[in-house]
Amino acid sequence: MRRLEFWFDFASTYSYVAAMRIDDLCRDAGVALKWVPFLLGPIFQLQGWNDSPFNLNERRGAYMWRDLERLAAKYRLRWRRPTVFPRASTLAARVAASVADEVWCGDFVRAVYVANFGDDLDISDEQVVAGLLDGFGRDGSSIVKRSLEPERRGLLRANTERGIELGIFGAPNCVVGRELFWGEEALEDAIAWSQKEG
């Protein structure tokens, strides 16, 4: 089956918009979706940045916040500019990496994004993350606990290291084979590519 990897960081604003759309797009196109959480931090460091480029570059940042308002309206997504940006995303990403093969992984990903960018909640808090899992009928605290066990902690780092090898420099991304598509606007091109190559 055609297959597409969706690479995201929970701190990334454009990944929010893309994460809310990608599941439906893949389903409509008959493409199997794999959720791949990773951390932008080490990848930004490779580029000499110790913060989000949207914070480091005021002009770029001002545009992004306005663009997100427009995109949220376009796709009817809940939107509240978070009071902390970027939010520490490691905990939620560890959980996502741990449950990436569960059929409900997409529900969790979307819940975290809405918490961060729709409700301004602290997604670095274990109780917040556990509560999101509880919210769709999972045992949140035990899932979070399991995600932080030593043998699972390496999953997220392995994703990030593979992302570095793939040439990733930002988020979100779709990866089809070794072909990289960066940006919220590239989802449709990535899906078209997966169908061409499939």
Place this chain on the structure above:
Amino acid sequence: MRRLEFWFDFASTYSYVAAMRIDDLCRDAGVALKWVPFLLGPIFQLQGWNDSPFNLNERRGAYMWRDLERLAAKYRLRWRRPTVFPRASTLAARVAASVADEVWCGDFVRAVYVANFGDDLDISDEQVVAGLLDGFGRDGSSIVKRSLEPERRGLLRANTERGIELGIFGAPNCVVGRELFWGEEALEDAIAWSQKEG
């Protein structure tokens, strides 16, 4: 009538793709198009860059060149990676600023872009630029000469200064009113906005 400004730098790869598409998109949508050449150099300097970010950031640059191959194939545009990047675009931009109100301005803009990114020609050369104008029945050398006269030289700088005020940080851009849309992928959103506001 609904109106959209297309802001471009002839050195910009993504502006090439957008410039080849924007005229048809506007015509189909009933939106009046205004060509606005400007220089990225002073705007990059505001962000602390003395070169294209695609040269300064190797990972970002590698992605851009691959992306351009794909976009050129998608839109059936001639494409040859230029041997000089970014090419000095001031001369061609001065000419474009000087002829921005001519009905054939779009023909000139597209000819310059194809010269730079399809044919790897030196668009900073007066004879090359004059030849492009000659190619669609204009008197190239006199148009180039007039564009460089003192009273016309300020047009390009005025555009760039207005771009700084508008918050521009890259290219291409569409501007509708004071609303800024950055990037090759944002053309359709900009047109939709101009229709909503029109």
